[in-house]
Amino acid sequence: xxxxxxxxxxxxxxxxxxxxxxxxxxxxxxxxxxxxxxxxxxxxxxxxxxxxxxxxxxxxxxxxxxxxxxxxxxxxxxxxxxxxxxxxxxxxxxxxxxxxxxxxxxxxxxxxxxxxxxxxxxxxxxxxxxxxxxxxxxxxxxxxxxxxxxxxxxxxxxxxxxxxxxxxxxxxxxxxxxxxxxxxxxxxxxxxxxxxxxxxxxxxxxxxxxxxxxxxxxxxxxxxxxxxxxxxxxxxxxxxxxxxxxxx
Amino acid sequence: xxxxxxxxxxxxxxxxxxxxxxxxxxxxxxxxxxxxxxxxxxxxxxxxxxxxxxxxxxxxxxxxxxxxxxxxxxxxxxxxxxxxxxxxxxxxxxxxxxxxxxxxxxxxxxxxxxxxxxxxxxxxxxxxxxxxxxxxxxxxxxxxxxxxxxxxxxxxxxxxxxxxxxxxxxxxxxxxxxxxxxxxxxxxxxxxxxxxxxxxxxxxxxxxxxx
Amino acid sequence: xxxxxxxxxxxxxxxxxxxxxxxxxxxxxxxxxxxxxxxxxxxxxxxxxxxxxxxxxxxxxxxxxxxxxxxxxxxxxxxxxxxxxxxxxxxxxxxxxxxxxxxxxxxxxxxxxxxxxxxxxxxxxxxxxxxxxxxxxxxxxxxxxxxxxxxxxxxxxxxxxxxxxxxxxxxxxxxxxxxxxxxxxxxxxxxxxxxxxxxxxxxxxxxxxxxxxxxxxxxxxxxxxx
Numbered sequence: 059x060x061x062x063x064x065x066x067x068x069x070x071x072x073x074x075x076x077x078x079x080x081x082x083x084x085x086x087x088x089x090x091x092x093x094x095x096x097x098x099x100x101x102x103x104x105x106x107x108x109x110x111x112x113x114x115x116x117x118x119x120x121x122x123x124x125x126x127x128x129x130x131x132x133x134x135x136x137x138x139x140x141x142x143x144x145x146x147x148x149x150x151x152x153x154x155x156x157x158x159x160x161x162x163x164x165x166x167x168x169x170x171x172x173x174x175x176x177x178x179x180x181x182x183x184x185x186x187x188x189x190x191x192x193x194x195x196x197x198x199x200x201x202x203x204x205x206x207x208x209x210x211x212x213x214x215x216x217x218x219x220x221x222x223x224x225x226x227x228x229x230x231x232x233x234x235x236x237x238x239x240x241x242x243x244x245x246x247x248x249x250x251x252x253x254x255x256x257x258x259x260x261x262x263x264x265x266x267x268x269x270x271x272x273x274x275x276x277x278x279x280x281x282x283x284x285x286x287x288x289x290x291x292x293x294x295x296x297x298x299x300x301x302x303x304x305x306x
Numbered sequence: 307x308x309x310x311x312x313x314x315x316x317x318x319x320x321x322x323x324x325x326x327x328x329x330x331x332x333x334x335x336x337x338x339x340x341x342x343x344x345x346x347x348x349x350x351x352x353x354x355x356x357x358x359x360x361x362x363x364x365x366x367x368x369x370x371x372x373x374x375x376x377x378x379x380x381x382x383x384x385x386x387x388x389x390x391x392x393x394x395x396x397x398x399x400x401x402x403x404x405x406x407x408x409x410x411x412x413x414x415x416x417x418x419x420x421x422x423x424x425x426x427x428x429x430x431x432x433x434x435x436x437x438x439x440x441x442x443x444x445x446x447x448x449x450x451x452x453x454x455x456x457x458x459x460x461x462x463x464x465x466x467x468x469x470x471x472x473x474x475x476x477x478x479x480x481x482x483x484x485x486x487x488x489x490x491x492x493x494x495x496x497x498x499x500x501x502x503x504x505x506x507x508x509x510x511x512x513x514x515x516x517x
Numbered sequence: 518x519x520x521x522x523x524x525x526x527x528x529x530x531x532x533x534x535x536x537x538x539x540x541x542x543x544x545x546x547x548x549x550x551x552x553x554x555x556x557x558x559x560x561x562x563x564x565x566x567x568x569x570x571x572x573x574x575x576x577x578x579x580x581x582x583x584x585x586x587x588x589x590x591x592x593x594x595x596x597x598x599x600x601x602x603x604x605x606x607x608x609x610x611x612x613x614x615x616x617x618x619x620x621x622x623x624x625x626x627x628x629x630x631x632x633x634x635x636x637x638x639x640x641x642x643x644x645x646x647x648x649x650x651x652x653x654x655x656x657x658x659x660x661x662x663x664x665x666x667x668x669x670x671x672x673x674x675x676x677x678x679x680x681x682x683x684x685x686x687x688x689x690x691x692x693x694x695x696x697x698x699x700x701x702x703x704x705x706x707x708x709x710x711x712x713x714x715x716x717x718x719x720x721x722x723x724x725x726x727x728x729x730x731x732x733x734x735x736x737x738x739x740x741x742x743x
Contacts, residue, residue: 199686241701392600
């Protein structure tokens with residue numbers, strides 16, 4: 059048998075590439091997010107039923123959306139790492155997971171805060187909130203496994219397998235929780251099932267979504283750079299890079 | 307005699323430290339490769355990366371380059387034994403030997419005969435967990451007597467064996483190479499068995515090692 | 518000469534069965550655990566049949582999940598320590614197949630006894646008779662999922678030496694659909710509607726899990742023996 063391993067992407071190349079993009083993405087994230095949030099929180103009209111309390115969706119909806127996307131991205135990275143033996147993809151998992159769990163936490167927290175005026179309780183076993191809580195647990199599992207190994211590379215591979223198992227499970231979990239929720243007649247947030255949102259609310263919401271996406275991108279890129287440096291600490295190119303950084 | 311293993315430009319790292327790089331060697335039938343090096347030099351890592359237990363950083367490994375039919379199914383023609391004996395402590399020596407053989411696809415072994423050969427007769431129905439490390443190792447080594455593998459890769463095969471055991475094992479090595487087999491082994495002690503077809507490879511942890 | 522896949526599978530399964538037969542407490546202890554957890558509930562919430570009967574299926578299933586975690590160590594731990602796992606990864610036969618054999622033995626000695634124990638638990642928790650068949654059916658089709666998914670977690674954590682709490686963090690979220698559909702089926706039977714849609718759904722999930730999980734287990738083993 060003929061086994062081979064090719065360094066598809068050189069870490070230093072990726073590091074510099076990310077370094078070049080990072081400022082633009084960061085500036086973009088700051089600008090779009092500021093616009094979207096100020097617009098949504100201060101200028102968008104109040105909801106005729108929920109008053110001002112609905113404004114939390116400008117944070118809740120984007121974070122909830124991207125918490126899931128980040129988990130999927132993590133699993134895709136793990137898959138790429140496995141199939142093409144790309145160590146950089148393994149590292150991406152370590153870069154993405156903490157961002158994902160923070161997004162999940164924010165969406166859970168804002169969901170609970172929103173629940174107080176909506177249902178009069180901080181926590182309701184609503185299908186979406188419950189699924190989100192389970193997603194939070196899935197993230198905890200991946201992170202706990204990653205940190206349990208003293209060798210980061212092994213940790214990343216193990217956590218990657220778990221992330222792939224988790225991503226196959228997510229649709230099943232979603233479906234089972236929806237079914238369970240319908241069985242027990244829980245409360246459901248119906249913002250999205252109502253007739254289409256007015257543009258005056260929708261546009262700032264979409265702006266916030268774009269802003270949060272850029273924010274997630276910028277954070278992941280920065281973490282990825284750190285991860286590359288940490289993994290390649292003993293390589294000569296890191297030393298050169300750091301010296302150049304000091305001179306500049 | 308054809309080549310059983312061709313290795314080129316092999317490199318491995320552990321914890322950010324280069325263990326070996328640009329390692330190139332090959333091994334033909336009838337040859338013995340003795341890998342030497344201090345503790346932590348990467349001998350075990352090298353053996354484990356040969357069989358795919360450890361991921362390589364770079365390099366090519368080709369088993370049986372001149373025999374495509376063997377190359378296709380190299381795992382069946384390669385025998386690897388690591389530090390751990392792979393012996394179940396709950397099972398008796400006899401059961402261990404029988405199950406090991408079954409896993410290798412050999413049904414017609416005489417387990418009693420094998421135990422006698424390695425000097426375990428009389429201990430055959432004790433749970434292996436009650437035997438000493440050297441005796442457990444002997445159980446594992448019975449594999450060498452019925453295996454059809456062409457290439458043996460043995461990590462510290464002499465560990466825990468007494469002088470009689472070491473002598474026995476070296477006789478087996480001589481027989482194997484005489485029959486056209488090849489052996490790669492690590493060992494801290496020199497072989498007492500003298501063969502002209504002994505190659506040495508020194509790994510010096512980080513330096514470019516050659517021979 | 519080389520063992521056929523079938524021979525190797527047999528050898529793996531036979532070895533595991535023989536080992537467990539020498540250590541019967543490994544099989545017995547998780548079952549006794551389930552029995553004791555089930556006993557705790559009447560003591561905690563009172564012995565009235567109205568409340569006990571309602572929570573019975575849920576309690577039995579939660580106990581089953583926890584006992585699966587408790588018994589997970591014996592799947593790969595010993596094999597890892599004594600080098601058997603390393604040898605299995607080097608077998609010419611597909612590792613996923615051998616892993617499947619180990620999962621099958623594990624189910625035979627942990628899942629199946631649980632199914633047999635279920636009526637006793639149902640009795641202790643005063644589960645109304647209408648729910649019994651649904652409970653047994655869900656355990657029968659659901660416990661293979663338990664064994665298969667537990668095996669993934671056990672293989673991932675085998676080299677760490679301190680599975681316990683970590684393993685439960687990894688696995689419990691994955692068991693949620695199983696818990697929901699299984700207790701839902703029993704509840705459906707109790708209120709007089711059909712339970713078989715959920716049981717069939719569980720059977721489907723079970724099949725899917727058994728089909729896919731060996732590959733995850735094999736990948737996890739390869740990472741762990743590295």
